[in-house]
Amino acid sequence: MDKHLSSIGEVLAYLKSNNIINIEKRAKYIQDFINKENRYTGYEYDRYLEYGASNLSNVITENSGNKKECILWCVNHYLSLNRNKTIIEKACDVLRKFGTGCGTSASSCGMSSLHKEVEKKIAKLVGKEKAILFPTGFTANMAAISYLAGNNDLIIFDRECHSSIINGLKLSNAKWVSFKHNNVLDLESKIVKYKNSYDNIFVIVESAYSMSGDLAPLKEIVSLKKQYNFYLYVDEAHTFGIYGDKGQGYCYNEGVSEDVDFIMSTLSKSTASIGGFVATKEKYCSLLKWSDPYVFQACMTPADASVVLSSIEEIERNTWMIKELHKKNKYMRELLKIKGFNLGNSQSPIIPIFIEDHKKLRMVVKDLYYEGIYSTPICYPAVKLREGRIRLILNISHTEENIKITVDVLEKICKRHKVI
Numbered sequence: 001m002d003k004h005l006s007s008i009g010e011v012l013a014y015l016k017s018n019n020i021i022n023i024e025k026r027a028k029y030i031q032d033f034i035n036k037e038n039r040y041t042g043y044e045y046d047r048y049l050e051y052g053a054s055n056l057s058n059v060i061t062e063n064s065g066n067k068k069e070c071i072l073w074c075v076n077h078y079l080s081l082n083r084n085k086t087i088i089e090k091a092c093d094v095l096r097k098f099g100t101g102c103g104t105s106a107s108s109c110g111m112s113s114l115h116k117e118v119e120k121k122i123a124k125l126v127g128k129e130k131a132i133l134f135p136t137g138f139t140a141n142m143a144a145i146s147y148l149a150g151n152n153d154l155i156i157f158d159r160e161c162h163s164s165i166i167n168g169l170k171l172s173n174a175k176w177v178s179f180k181h182n183n184v185l186d187l188e189s190k191i192v193k194y195k196n197s198y199d200n201i202f203v204i205v206e207s208a209y210s211m212s213g214d215l216a217p218l219k220e221i222v223s224l225k226k227q228y229n230f231y232l233y234v235d236e237a238h239t240f241g242i243y244g245d246k247g248q249g250y251c252y253n254e255g256v257s258e259d260v261d262f263i264m265s266t267l268s269k270s271t272a273s274i275g276g277f278v279a280t281k282e283k284y285c286s287l288l289k290w291s292d293p294y295v296f297q298a299c300m301t302p303a304d305a306s307v308v309l310s311s312i313e314e315i316e317r318n319t320w321m322i323k324e325l326h327k328k329n330k331y332m333r334e335l336l337k338i339k340g341f342n343l344g345n346s347q348s349p350i351i352p353i354f355i356e357d358h359k360k361l362r363m364v365v366k367d368l369y370y371e372g373i374y375s376t377p378i379c380y381p382a383v384k385l386r387e388g389r390i391r392l393i394l395n396i397s398h399t400e401e402n403i404k405i406t407v408d409v410l411e412k413i414c415k416r417h418k419v420i
Contacts, residue, residue: 007358008033009380009388037362053077060374070374071402073392078242078349079311079321080397082272087310091303098302106133107289110299118305119277121312125248126240127257128279132288135300137237137266138164140276142171143293144233144264148284149174149202156190157204158182160212162235165204174202181209182345184220191228201230207250208238211383211391213346215239218251222259233262238348241270242322247315267304271311275300325349325396328403332394335407340420349394352378353410354387360417361388367413373406 005011011033015026046063049072058072081087094114102110115133123131134140145168149155155169159178169176175198180186191201203225205216218234225232239250247270251257262284267275278288288294315321329349336343342354355361358379365377368390379388392406414420 005033007362007379007388008037009358009385013380013385053082058374060369068369068372068374070369070372071398071406073373073375073394073406075395076238076269076393077272077395078270078325078393079272079315080395081270081307081311081314083397084272084311084314087272087307087314090310091306094306095303100303101301102299104299105295105297106299107295112302112305114302114305114309115299118309121309122277123279125246125312126236126263126279127248127252128263128281130282130285131277131279132285132294133300133305134276134278134293135297136274137264137268137276138167139293139297140264140266140278141165141235142168143288143291144262144278145169145204146171147288147291148172148231148262150199152198153200153202154194154198155202155204156187156194156230158206158209158216160209160214161204161206162210162237165206165235181212182214182217184217184224187221188224188228191224191230195228195230201228202233203230204233204235206235206237207243208348208350210238210350211352211378211389212344213348213350213352213391214344215250215347218254218256218260222256225259231261232259233264234260236263236265237269238350240265241311241315242325242349245322246319247312247322267300267308270315271308273300273304273307273311275304275308321396325394328396328398328400329394331400332392332403332407335403336410339407339411341410341414351392351394353390353392353414355390355414355419356386356388357419358388360419361390364413364417364419365390367416368409371409371413373409 005014011029015029020026047060050059050061053072053075058070060068060070098112104110119131119133134143141164145165149172151173153174155174155176157165157178158181160181177190179190195201208215234251236249241247243250244252251260251263261280263279265277267273332351344352344354346352355364361377375390375392378391
């Protein structure tokens with residue numbers, strides 16, 4: 001392996017740029033790097049939670065069997081409903097009544113009355129005619145984006161969009177082009193350039209970007225939509241359930257839900273389950289029912305559907321949870337800024353700590369772990385090669401003490417490695 005490669009991201013970039021596609025060569029490069037890093041840092045890559053994400057105690061187990069109790073900062077359960085006793089009891093009741101898996105896809109009669117109830121609940125919540133469920137958020141994006149646009153259509157997407165969106169683009173028959181992140185002027189220039197060359201234009205953005213925590217300028221994009229008449233698709237994976245007075249999402253929060261043609265979200269984050277949905281006009285849902293991910297993929301389980309339904313009901317009953325999450329988000333951001341951390345343009349409960357040097361990034365993450373603070377290094381291909389970061393994902397179960405301890409330890413370690 002080339003000695004100059006200093007991060008797993010650089011290894012992946014090297015393999016791609018040198019067109020190394022042989023499986024044995026690629027596997028050897030990756031394994032050699034991991035072995036080198038483990039010898040260098042003593043910090044194993046293979047770690048897992050002993051009993052899953054918990055509101056009280058998170059025990060991290062390494063592949064070697066070593067264990068460490070940590071404050072966990074890499075789980076997307078924003079409202080910590082994955083440990084809600086009422087939701088768990090309802091899911092147990094559903095498990096006994098409906099059984100475990102569905103056994104087949106929705107189109108082959110895998111859906112139950114419970115799935116239909118979830119679809120109706122979501123459609124009403126986000127203000128659309130209909131919602132269609134998929135087994136994961138990833139496949140919801142892949143299905144919608146690959147199936148909606150035709151071969152004489154153009155898709156313009158924010159260049160920080162999630163991998164599921166990019167994969168949907170690659171599978172579609174449409175042409176596609178990116179615009180600069182959250183840059184409305186660049187988006188408009190692309191629309192003006194291509195508007196007379198295609199039958200339809202689709203614009204795809206995320207309401208909150210998973211790696212940077214930035215919020216999309218939805219009002220400005222909707223203004224462009226009214227001027228240029230394109231289809232607008234918004235991925236609300238990191239805002240559904242935690243924006244709006246009852247968790248309707250960021251489109252609702254910004255007052256643009258009616259102007260957005262397609263609202264998509266995963267159900268694995270605020271609603272603490274698995275699955276995804278696309279909410280739109282009924283005719284478009286009818287179209288999406290013929291997409292491969294819908295026709296050929298088994299439904300989410302009834303118990304998972306129950307968790308989604310119960311989580312939405314819990315959010316609607318306890319709207320204080322949303323306010324509490326954003327209160328803690330504000331508190332943590334203020335502490336970090338006082339300490340001199342670079343948070344970029346982030347606003348959502350995703351808080352990035354930018355560390356460009358990959359070696360220092362890995363050492364900071366390792367030292368945080370040994371101090372009982374756990375997060376993961378975000379590097380290429382999740383972000384650009386020189387845009388590494390630690391991503392702190394705030395959950396409502398994080399106490400002010402958790403936040404203060406984390407910020408203080410982070411400051412100490414980042415000063416040690418001269419990245420603050």
